[in-house]
Amino acid sequence: MKKIKVGIIGGAGYTAGELIRLLINHPETVIDFVFSTSNAGNKISKVHQDLVGDMDLKFTNTVNPEVDVLFLCLGHGNSVKFLENHTFSEQTRIIDLGNDFRLKSDKVFQGKSFVYGLPELQKEAIKSAQYIANPGCFATAIQLALLPLAEKGLLNNDVHINAVTGATGAGTSLSATTHYTWRDNNFSYYKPFMHQHLGEINQSVKLLQNTFSSEILFMPNRGNFSRGIFATMYTDFEGTLEEAKAIFKDFYKDAKFTFISDDDLHLKQVVNTNKCFIHLHKHNNKLLITSIIDNLLKGASGQAVQNMNLMFGLEETTGLRLKATYF
Structure with missing residues (x-):
């Protein structure tokens, strides 16, 4: 089989x-x-230094419009600008990580049309898509x-979410809250109740439960670690813990x-x-979900x-059977 020819745009960041x-x-x-x-003209391994010995390819400021798939690893708002100024073949498939x-x-x-690329939600649509918007x-x-609760029409009350992300979530550019001396031994929230990801979250929930009219109250936090997201959320749930587990395991039986x-x-x-682990806990009429x-x-990149x-x-x-950094 002929190998898939890949182009990557915005190659110096963490996701790239x-x-x-x-x-x-x-x-x-x-x-x-x-x-x-x-970085045009520089070896990729000069920026991504763990790749020394793995590849000799250099960054470029030109593109091959005939690649089979193009990954856009650009800052939010820049993918449209790039595609307006660069043309690719009708056969090129595009995956935007912004x-x-x-x-x-x-x-x-x-x-x-871009298809929203959450495989657990839209696998069949992704298979036939040419353009993908990565979540x-x-x-x-x-x-x-x-989503398992939404599919059953069980999100009928507000959802309260507290989630912590690692420092890599902020990208490679330095800012007041990404310097080591600020981040080390520190913890803070940002964009309370107004995070930009709320739009796509509400959109997907309503795709499965179009009657959803409650609020998703999201408090994002910056953690003192490099990578990972630890999210906890709770909402009303009248069933038993065993019933909740059955709903989730059925929803993800083929995931x-x-x-x-x-x-x-x-x-x-x-x-x-590239895994997501979910744990459920019941307290009175509240279901606590950890993801x-x-x-x-x-x-980002694994998805x-x-x-x-x-x-x-x-x-x-394929290519995603990765070992956790456990120790």
Whole structure:
């Protein structure tokens, strides 16, 4: 079988670095180019230094419009600008890791429609799609925790969410809250109740439960660790814990990377993997749902490769059987 020829745009960031690591070890892909205007001419391994000895490819400021698949690893709002200024073949499939095309109001671009790429929600649509809007990291962890209840029409009250992300969630650019001396031994919230991922979360919930009219109250936090998302949320649930577990296990019975755990969770179970683990706990009439993912993999680059596998008819787990960084 001819290997899938890949182009990557915005190659110097954390998500692009993870994507490169996955694709150079993927048995069905070959990286054709990695685009970065700020690093053009430099070896990729000079920026992503763990790749020394793995690849000699250099960053470029030109593109090959005939690649089979294009990954956009650009800052939010920049994918539209890039595609307006660069043309690719009619056969090129595009996977955008930013938020430019995730909402229904933004999904149509130059006459073509982006499919929202959460495999556990839209696997069949992803298989036949040409353009994919990869979900956000917080959005992935939270949706995977809520969608089984939405499918049963059981989200009839407000959902309260507290979630913590690692420092890599802020990207590579320095700011007042990403310097080591600020982040170390520190903890803070940001964008309370107003995080940009709420739009896609509400959109997916309403896709399965169109009567949903309650609030999703989301408090995002910055954690003192490099990678991962630990999300807890609770809402009213009148059934038993066993009934809740049955709903979740049935919803994910065919999922390749989402698993329901009977044991309490901790973040190292999923760091460096494309997995999502979910744990359920019942207290009086409240159902507590814990969801954990690696924000750079299941929350970004790993999910993008999962979507690529589906689009090209590959086994969904190809290139994604990764070992957790457990110790």
